[in-house]
Amino acid sequence: MAFLINLLSAGIRSGTAILFATVGEILAERAGVLNLGVEGMMLMGAVTAYGVAYSTGSAWVGLLAAAAMGGLLALLHAFVTITLRADQVVSGLALTFLGSGLSAVVGAPLVEVAQAPRLPAFNIPLLADLPVLGPILFQHNVMVYIGFLLAPLAWFYVFRTRPGMELRAVGEYPAAADVMGVSVYRTRYLYVVVGGVFAGIAGAALSLAITPLWVEGLTAGQGWIAVGLVIFAGWNPLRAALGSYLFGAIRRLPLDLQNVGFFLRNPTYGYFMNMLPYLFTIAVLVIGSREAMRRRVGAPAALGQPYVREERGK
Amino acid sequence: MTSQTTRSANPTVSRVRLERRLEQPRWLQIMSPIILLGVALLFGAVLLRMVGANPWAVYSRMAGLAFGDAYGWSDTTLKATPLILAGLGVSLAFRMRLWNIGAEGQLFIGAWFATGVALHLLPETTPQPLMLLVMAVAGFVGGALWGGIPGVLKARLNVNEIITSLMLNYVAIFWNNYFIYGPWSQRGFGLSPQFPRTAWLPRFTDYAEQFPFLRGITAHFGIFLALILAIVLWWVLRQTKWGFEIRVLGDNPQAANYAGINIVRNTVLIMMLSGGLAGLAGMSEVAGVVHRLQERFSPGYGFTAIIVAWLAKLNPLAIVLVSYLFAGLLVGGDAIQPAGIAQMLQGVILFVMVGGEMLLQYRVRFGQV
Numbered sequence: 001m002a003f004l005i006n007l008l009s010a011g012i013r014s015g016t017a018i019l020f021a022t023v024g025e026i027l028a029e030r031a032g033v034l035n036l037g038v039e040g041m042m043l044m045g046a047v048t049a050y051g052v053a054y055s056t057g058s059a060w061v062g063l064l065a066a067a068a069m070g071g072l073l074a075l076l077h078a079f080v081t082i083t084l085r086a087d088q089v090v091s092g093l094a095l096t097f098l099g100s101g102l103s104a105v106v107g108a109p110l111v112e113v114a115q116a117p118r119l120p121a122f123n124i125p126l127l128a129d130l131p132v133l134g135p136i137l138f139q140h141n142v143m144v145y146i147g148f149l150l151a152p153l154a155w156f157y158v159f160r161t162r163p164g165m166e167l168r169a170v171g172e173y174p175a176a177a178d179v180m181g182v183s184v185y186r187t188r189y190l191y192v193v194v195g196g197v198f199a200g201i202a203g204a205a206l207s208l209a210i211t212p213l214w215v216e217g218l219t220a221g222q223g224w225i226a227v228g229l230v231i232f233a234g235w236n237p238l239r240a241a242l243g244s245y246l247f248g249a250i251r252r253l254p255l256d257l258q259n260v261g262f263f264l265r266n267p268t269y270g271y272f273m274n275m276l277p278y279l280f281t282i283a284v285l286v287i288g289s290r291e292a293m294r295r296r297v298g299a300p301a302a303l304g305q306p307y308v309r310e311e312r313g314k
Numbered sequence: 315m316t317s318q319t320t321r322s323a324n325p326t327v328s329r330v331r332l333e334r335r336l337e338q339p340r341w342l343q344i345m346s347p348i349i350l351l352g353v354a355l356l357f358g359a360v361l362l363r364m365v366g367a368n369p370w371a372v373y374s375r376m377a378g379l380a381f382g383d384a385y386g387w388s389d390t391t392l393k394a395t396p397l398i399l400a401g402l403g404v405s406l407a408f409r410m411r412l413w414n415i416g417a418e419g420q421l422f423i424g425a426w427f428a429t430g431v432a433l434h435l436l437p438e439t440t441p442q443p444l445m446l447l448v449m450a451v452a453g454f455v456g457g458a459l460w461g462g463i464p465g466v467l468k469a470r471l472n473v474n475e476i477i478t479s480l481m482l483n484y485v486a487i488f489w490n491n492y493f494i495y496g497p498w499s500q501r502g503f504g505l506s507p508q509f510p511r512t513a514w515l516p517r518f519t520d521y522a523e524q525f526p527f528l529r530g531i532t533a534h535f536g537i538f539l540a541l542i543l544a545i546v547l548w549w550v551l552r553q554t555k556w557g558f559e560i561r562v563l564g565d566n567p568q569a570a571n572y573a574g575i576n577i578v579r580n581t582v583l584i585m586m587l588s589g590g591l592a593g594l595a596g597m598s599e600v601a602g603v604v605h606r607l608q609e610r611f612s613p614g615y616g617f618t619a620i621i622v623a624w625l626a627k628l629n630p631l632a633i634v635l636v637s638y639l640f641a642g643l644l645v646g647g648d649a650i651q652p653a654g655i656a657q658m659l660q661g662v663i664l665f666v667m668v669g670g671e672m673l674l675q676y677r678v679r680f681g682q683v
Contacts, residue, residue, distance in 0.1 A: 098661025104654025
């Protein structure tokens with residue numbers, strides 16, 4: 001029982017960064033822009049947060065800087081794909097390369113430095129004392145709590161508000177949205193940048209609260225996993241939360257199993273446990289894709305297609 | 315985009331407009347990669363400046379190391395070999411608009427298969443040509459199997475191949491780590507025992523007795539394999555019916571479907587061939603360079619191959635050229651701190667190329683509205 005509580009609690013903690021990144025990517029894709037640069041934006045967010053927090057002494061300033069950095073990189077992607085109408089896949093890949101390389105360069109001196117200030121962790125009064133639920137849900141750092149609010153708020157925004165409806169319209173049928181007076185370009189720019197801001201925050205959550213430190217390649221593919229979870233989530237922020245926490249738990253599993261007798265005797269089997277998160281992502285994608293085919297719901301119809309006002313259709 | 319003219323007093327608004335060119339002039343098609351590379355290096359210089367390096371010193375040092383003398387060319391050839399092989403593989407998939415970004419994993423699995431042959435399947439006494447042939451076939455098959463997984467998932471279940479192929483990179487690396495730390499390990503270190511000499515690809519320096527000028531040239535014969543395959547692929551894509559089908563499948567899957575081209579079969583086949591070529595890159599690395607399986611023997615060749623393929627506009631012959639350029643970047647980058655500079659420059663180059671390519675399709679028009 002203690003093992004399970006530990007696992008779930010750690011899973012929620014380690015799934016939080018992926019949750020931010022996934023929700024951000026959902027918003028961008030809902031507007032019709034695929035951004036495969038999440039991994040790069042997360043890495044740049046993580047290193048920016050760590051560096052700024054270290055030099056200013058404030059983790060919150062670090063978090064803000066990471067958000068700005070994520071937004072800035074996403075703006076680059078927005079310009080290349082929305083204004084220049086270049087291929088979204090290739091531009092996103094370029095962004096990931098750029099972010100991975102640049103974060104290694106600017107982060108090299110940070111690997112050695114003393115611990116940067118962390119984002120605060122605190123127990124929620126009363127709730128933290130609940131048996132079982134208390135330790136799983138209410139004894140965390142502040143990013144986890146923000147994460148709890150994020151998914152329902154994002155869901156409400158996307159499905160129950162007017163701007164949310166306009167966002168979906170731009171992703172499904174931009175020409176119609178345009179006719180209704182919604183600026184397709186502005187909407188897409190906005191949500192691509194918002195997605196980048198979320199990815200930056202996700203990186204900051206890693207380097208300032210969850211891991212918390214900076215090493216080269218800190219994200220270890222979590223940005224890519226976020227892109228995969230978007231499909232599993234069916235572009236729905238609530239399901240994204242489910243996927244992220246589940247994923248976090250699976251990511252945690254190898255660490256928790258290290259001390260179990262079998263793995264203690266055969267430590268090399270741990271490498272198979274390390275494969276689990278990535279295999280899980282593939283499994284989740286298969287499930288998501290099957291469901292999308294069966295229920296005929298799926299990607300926003302205009303995902304990946306540039307919008308050109310003068311041209312007809314789409 | 316709109317700018318008020320300051321000179322004229324009347325209210326006509328002069329506009330600067332971007333207009334899509336109907337046709338790219340020939341000179342622009344040829345010059346555009348060169349212009350864009352220059353722009354990319356300029357952006358890179360700005361970034362280098364910002365992180366406190368001297369861009370000119372970095373660039374000239376890198377160029378000197380990579381292309382300055384015969385040893386530089388040898389090192390560059392060493393790194394160009396896997397880039398060409400993996401780049402050819404990636405380009406084949408991209409041509410069909412299948413985004414195989416799993417070349418890195420396919421390369422590792424190819425190396426694993428080749429290692430299995432060299433250390434465990436064939437005896438040390440196997441004649442060298444036979445040994446190398448079986449290793450190459452095994453490497454190709456390993457990469458093909460690994461690339462086939464996303465292919466089958468894409469073809470049968472419409473699962474996004476970008477993410478599955480990428481996830482399999484991580485799985486492949488953990489798979490290798492299990493073996494080099496576990497059953498195939500040399501005393502628990504992260505490497506396998508060295509291959510017998512019969513499993514080494516010949517190096518130029520091995521012929522130094524007959525040709526003294528080859529001494530110290532450690533580049534190996536894998537480069538010939540890479541060059542031959544580049545020419546073969548170029549010919550196949552250009553001259554055969556199947557090459558044509560692949561192009562149609564990429565450009566217009568619907569038309570291909572009406573024309574009776576089998577999408578499912580070609581998706582799986584192309585992903586397997588693509589993975590197989592990356593697997594060959596892995597085989598050539600273990601047999602030609604490290605002579606054993608070890609941790610991180612590839613500094614991300616599979617990822618760089620993606621950029622190479624794209625910059626070469628998926629043309630097999632251009633891939634050879636671009637591979638040499640990027641190999642030079644890697645050779646130069648190895649000697650320069652901090653370590654991420656080469657990767658950062660790759661990102662900048664790809665970004666500028668992708669964006670700039672589109673920009674060059676427009677022309678600037680000054681007109682009155």
